Amino acid sequence: MNHKLEAADLTLFRGERCLFAGIGFALAHGAVLALKGANGSGKTSLLRALAGLIDLEEGTIKWDGRPVLEDPQQFRSQFVWYGHRTGFKQDLTPLENLKFDAMLRPQRDASPRDVLCSVGLEKQMELPMRQLSAGQQRRAALARMLIADVPLWLMDEPFTNLDVAGREFVEATLGTHLTRGGMAIIATHQALSLSVPVDELVIQ
Amino acid sequence: MPGMITAFVATTQRELLLSLRRPGDMLNPLVFFLMVSTLFPLAIGPDNETLKEIGPGVTWVAALLAMLLSLNSLFMSDYEDGSLEQLLLSGQPLPVIGLGKTLAHWLVTGLPLVIVAPIVAVTYRLPNEVIVVMMMTLLLGTISLSLLGAIGAALTVGIHRGTALLSLLVLPLSMPLLIFGARTVALAAGNEVYSAGIFFLAAYAVGALTLAPFATAAALRISNE
Numbered sequence: 001m002n003h004k005l006e007a008a009d010l011t012l013f014r015g016e017r018c019l020f021a022g023i024g025f026a027l028a029h030g031a032v033l034a035l036k037g038a039n040g041s042g043k044t045s046l047l048r049a050l051a052g053l054i055d056l057e058e059g060t061i062k063w064d065g066r067p068v069l070e071d072p073q074q075f076r077s078q079f080v081w082y083g084h085r086t087g088f089k090q091d092l093t094p095l096e097n098l099k100f101d102a103m104l105r106p107q108r109d110a111s112p113r114d115v116l117c118s119v120g121l122e123k124q125m126e127l128p129m130r131q132l133s134a135g136q137q138r139r140a141a142l143a144r145m146l147i148a149d150v151p152l153w154l155m156d157e158p159f160t161n162l163d164v165a166g167r168e169f170v171e172a173t174l175g176t177h178l179t180r181g182g183m184a185i186i187a188t189h190q191a192l193s194l195s196v197p198v199d200e201l202v203i204q
Numbered sequence: 205m206p207g208m209i210t211a212f213v214a215t216t217q218r219e220l221l222l223s224l225r226r227p228g229d230m231l232n233p234l235v236f237f238l239m240v241s242t243l244f245p246l247a248i249g250p251d252n253e254t255l256k257e258i259g260p261g262v263t264w265v266a267a268l269l270a271m272l273l274s275l276n277s278l279f280m281s282d283y284e285d286g287s288l289e290q291l292l293l294s295g296q297p298l299p300v301i302g303l304g305k306t307l308a309h310w311l312v313t314g315l316p317l318v319i320v321a322p323i324v325a326v327t328y329r330l331p332n333e334v335i336v337v338m339m340m341t342l343l344l345g346t347i348s349l350s351l352l353g354a355i356g357a358a359l360t361v362g363i364h365r366g367t368a369l370l371s372l373l374v375l376p377l378s379m380p381l382l383i384f385g386a387r388t389v390a391l392a393a394g395n396e397v398y399s400a401g402i403f404f405l406a407a408y409a410v411g412a413l414t415l416a417p418f419a420t421a422a423a424l425r426i427s428n429e
Contacts, residue, residue, distance in 0.1 A: 051293055052293070053289070053292065053293070053428055053429070054429055055429070073295060073297060074295075076293055076294060076295050077205060077294075077295025078295075079293075081289065081290065081293045083286055083289055084286070085284075085285055085286025085289070086285065086286060087285065087286040087287045087289055087290035088285065088286075088287065089218070089222060089281075089285060089287060090285060091222055091225040091226060092218070092221065092222065092225070096218075096221065100214055100215075100218045101290070102206070103206045103210055103211045103214040103215075103296065104211070104290065104291070104294030104295060104296055105205065105294055105295045106205045106295070107206075128225075144290075
């Protein structure tokens, strides 16, 4: 199914300070939106607001033409979040973490082991997360995106702590996701090199 | 998409697995409970009548404090490693996930207190029938405390050193439990009718079970703004 995300007039205050006002965009299937802006400009806040973690001052977000606030839980099962922190328990192994994650949203027909192998963690999947390097932990978090069967990826600084190979891997998986008809919103300072054109939204 | 029951069971299992990996967190409240409640008889002396009189109250206070001690960590590690974000943004209903976590918390903190309560009761020379009543009140009381505590823990999760605030939030709500719990055991020890207290504690537990998960979910969303 072809999904569609539209946002209009987004306005967000943090305390007295206005982070952004009147921001809008539309995202169709197979498209990617890069959120740009200086540090502290509100990229992460915008992404969190889109996910529903922060309440917007004003503005509407529509998923397939319906405001997401009408059924936030249904909307939450349409995306997967890739944040600053991995969201995996340090005391559990990547495999255990990924198996738990499978309960949280619709899943692809792939085994967690295969997905962890595909992100390059075949030797580490049975080790506790705390024994993995920061980059390896990011790779484990990436496995969550790969196994989820959802149209929308929300990514906050996805290239942090990744080596060149890791970065290329993220871009390759993003490419696959987009050609499948998925969509992504990415907050990043870095230029994305993807096979599809990248829309940019600059937050002042 | 997996159903609610699957999500509930998976959450509980994950929490239990995490407790197994860190047994210290599980033992802390239990050791605290045992220490406080067995030190009292040593300090007060071996007078049977006095011990019988203070036994129910002291045990209940120790149990309440032990539960409070363990609440702070309920959502803390999830908040710090970002997995709370993932839970908040999942397609599963948050009250169900919160209830799963609360059940696991009760299984590793509340239930052990109920199980060791007879050992404590013996040091206060309480007779066997009274020990049964004490276990029953603690069973119902700790369920309510876990559920109430989850609300407080969810509200204070983003706050650095929120323990004092957490106690301040949870203690007033748990006063009825302490009063009825301790008094019920005292009545049983005095060979009086005590069933009303049990009914009250059961009603409180059912009420908490019905309402607390929703309050916990709402609190988690607020503190993650």
